[in-house]
Amino acid sequence: MDRRKEFERLLQSALSGSLSRQDALRAQELMRADREFLEEWVDHFRLDSILQEELDGAAIVDLVDLVSSSGGPGEVGLRERRGEDVRGGLARQAARASQTSGLKWALAGVCVLAAGLLLMFVWQSPRTRPVTKQLPVPDETIAMIAQTSGDVWREDNVPPMKLPPGRLQLDSGFAEIRVYNGVTLFLEGPVDLDLLSLDRAHLREGKLRASVPDGAEGFSVTTDSVRLVDRGTEFAISSAADGVSKIHVIDGLVDVFPKDVGNTSDNEFGKSLVEGESVEVGPTFGLREASFDLFGFPSASAIDESVSARYRRWQQWSEEFSRRSDLVVYFNFEEGDKQLLSRQGVTNLATVQGLEVKATVVGCEVVPGRWPQKQALGFYNTTDRIRVRVPGRYPQLTFACWVRVDELRGVNQALLLTDVFDSWRPHWQIARQGDLKLGIGQSSVKLSRQMQTGSTPLVSLSPLGRWTHLATTYDSQSKTVRHFVNGTQTAWNRLPRAEPLRIGAAEIGNWLRPRKTGDEPIRNLDGRIDEFVLLSTALHPEEIQEIFEAGR
Amino acid sequence: MNNVEKAKQPLNDDELNDPQSEVVGLIAKHQSRLRGFLRSLLAGNDDVDDLLQEVNMVLWKKAGDFEIGTDFWAWSSQVARYKVLERMRSYSRDRLVFDESFVLELADAATERSIGFDDERSALRGCLERLPTAQRTLLEMRYTQGMSVVRIADEMSRPAGSIRQTLYRIRGLLLQCIESKMGTQV
Known part of the structure; x- marks a missing residue:
């Protein structure tokens, strides 16, 4: 018999809980001979259980029943006695917490756990639901x-x-x-x-x-x-x-x-x-x-004056900033009009290093930036993107931009994404959960997963539709990644390994990936960017704070 | 095995502190993955609910040992693996299914295969949305209504083998879809 067919039949019986001992040994034999079968085995069991919970939705409630009932009169038997040990531990713990002892507290502890689990379930499920799948909520804004x-x-x-x-x-x-x-x-x-x-x-x-x-x-x-x-x-x-x-x-x-x-x-x-x-x-x-x-x-005029003063202050700062020797990319989108931007591309204001950084605008409305006088690029359409090519390898990098995110769609939204995600290429984006995330490509998906650094959800730090300064630093020497939102560090991570990063062909505000599977959700940024910076050093927190203060 | 060693130690006072509430959330979030883990190691041949319960108890008691921010799946699957071995040792020979050494191999693979898959549920939802209606209906018969393959076959007047195969194929597609979503997440 075809080994694959045989294995599939065995796995299916195992999933429905009707695998004989004979069959189990045969399955073991097949899996030992073929690693692929073994992986399928654990994958299908995992998915089967997740499907049960997802489609049935009763798993956690069962769990609560179980926890509550496990405090009831104990039956005899080896397993039950072990169960009692667990409850005993729980009792000791509850007793310590309350300076009392006795079975009542064991039960209380069990109930607390049950209630906790139920609560977490209730509290978590709406949060993990993809944003796009929610029913439209009535607009309560006024x-x-x-x-x-x-x-x-x-x-x-x-x-x-x-x-x-x-x-x-x-x-x-x-x-x-x-x-x-x-x-x-x-x-x-x-x-x-x-x-x-x-x-x-x-x-x-x-x-x-x-x-x-x-x-x-x-x-x-x-x-x-x-x-x-x-x-x-x-x-x-x-x-x-x-x-x-x-x-x-x-x-x-x-x-x-x-x-x-x-x-x-x-x-x-x-x-x-x-x-x-x-x-x-x-x-x-x-x-x-x-x-x-x-x-x-x-009054209107007081606000206008204040706005102009801040814009002028930023202009001065920007001019000075563009002379930094560690600047790799600096776009502030202030050059000329839309025609110029789309025909000639964005000008890289980082000139000291003399790098050949090319940037082309595809689509993108020119829209107001932080101040009405300032230009920004909007990435609202799936076509909108800035194509950029950045040569070199960077032991340290700082990514920074002023961005206004208007919508979180429950998908990844691009800040800077390299076209390919192979070893040591960075993906800087707002992840589907709404946190700022730096991922670093590795030779395998599994290794890449260990190289992600996320922050706390952005909306908790800066609400939708407000201009926000985002910055992330990478230092291969100390293997650290740090995220900053509006000048304040919000997360950091020590990576298991680190090497210089390379960017090459990449996009700001979108992702043009080799479309092999064709199922990648669209990643354009639902918002606008009015300043974008890449530096070949990992900026200190105080420097990032300064950039924020100068541009707010 | 470090966590397994730790699991044997008595409780400390600082375990009564805050990490517990966070851990309760993580326990809840990992229920179905842990259940799948236990079932795969026991070849689906046992009711794993009470075993899962024991695992939960240990995780809850040992909440203080868990370092928030490290991989909860790696930690909890260690505890689950230990619980499976413990149970297997209490079985009589004729109830044993897999060899102990093979169970360890399976446990390694099961841990590794979903490390970093914290968002698997939402990826799955996305993938379910895109399933053709017929496939989705079949999944609902199996999982929502809890019908056996034989009953589904009966109801649809198709051979059980073909239902089994279709279910297998749908799960395969979903796994592929999830993998691609998780993979491109970074």
Whole structure:
């Protein structure tokens, strides 16, 4: 009989739990003679068990039942006695934890484990589900961040570009918020604001300026002492810790309703204010007219000025940076227009080493970068890519870029991927789980797997749609890989082995791999890049922090 | 065998600390792989659920020995291998299936074959999506409804051998697909 057919029959019986001892010995014989059979054996058993759990979904629940019931009255027999040993250990442990002893605690321990496992299962399953397979969730966002400048958020709680209702705490810097109904809120830190709905915001503390276009009338801002309803206008409002709120109408008309002022007999329906008028409302004095100084209130021009200043500061830094002797590749995409970019390619600003680095843009919209004045390339289409060829071997490397990731699709998204992934070629990307990852090619898939370094998920560090600085350093001497997000080290790894890396033909923002199997998910970056750097040294954490500070 | 040695040692106080909660998550995540591991070593000839349970207990107790960030699969499959040998030694001769030395060979291969496959489940999901409906239906009959090959054959009026072969082929395709996904992950 054909050995393969025979083996397959034996394996299939084994999988359905009906393999006789005779057959088992025959299977053993076949597997000993042929390593391929042995590997198939363990692979099919593993997959069979995973399929059972995946398609049946009951495995963990069974497990919980088992754990709970294993604390019940013990049966006799060798195996059961061993089981009791395990439970005994558990009991000792539980006893130590509680300074008590006894069977009750053993049971308690078992239940804790059961509950823990159940909890982990419940908690893990949605997370491991591929992002793309989720049902579309209703869009709960009500506003977007149109522009920021030098923004620092309390406890690093950086809001995403698309904002659902929630609290915004800007410690310093500027933010321009565009509510979907067209209202624009200008914020300058420190300000503490609850964005409640399309037509309402609550100012806990600080100052804001709002511009309400035609059609969005009725937008209201509340503080602890007042409710302001807009009638089509532009106004400024502040709320101080002592409960005093000030309102100034820059243009148009607003209605003001003091809160909790006992009997508001003189005007139960509040007071209407017109252009140029100001009031203050406080717990001790109610509502009264006041002088008002618009100075210090955020405005469009203040944000624009701040943005320009930062852009200019970065330009100066960039010019200086391009003279670094360890620069291998430096793109900032500032040259000319789109035509120039696509016809002549991106200019490598790293000139000191005089390397022949060629870069060609395929597709890619030219889109705004970190600042409206700055150019970036978008990689939103599957065709979009920068082809690049980097000669040389590098004992040390730093990869760095400013990137705005707009969507995580549950697939790998390219930063820099070499065309081929053979020995000592790097793959720098945002992995399907959303972490920054450096993989290094090895002679076999198995060896390559040991050479991956991932970080914590990026969204936990920098929300989608926000410009983020990513950097990864590689040092073959110390065999270390370090990841940095917004200037802060977020992960490091010591590799089992390390040699100089080579890049050769590669792509930024996409991957053109030899398509042998044709089943590779598309890897274009769902986002934009406005600065890309490769250095032949492993930068120190402080240097990466500096790059981040200069470009934020 | 280092972890096996460790598994024999008594508990320390620091095992009561935090790594446990993390390890509980890892245990849950590795259940089906561990189950497959145990079944392959015992030739599918035994109910492995209580054995898996014993493995879980050891893993949980020894959570403190596990260094977060190192390969949980390598560690837990060591523990599972030890548990299989322990059980085999308690069998009477006529219940033995594989030779002990062969079980060790299998264990090595099983550990090695899925090292780094932490994301195998999600890779599998992607691969399942792309299966033709007929194949997917067959898998559901077998795994979701838990039908035996003979019953499926009966229901589909096809010879059991051909169902068996088809299932085998589908698993082969899935393994290939997973391997390609895991391989290009890096």
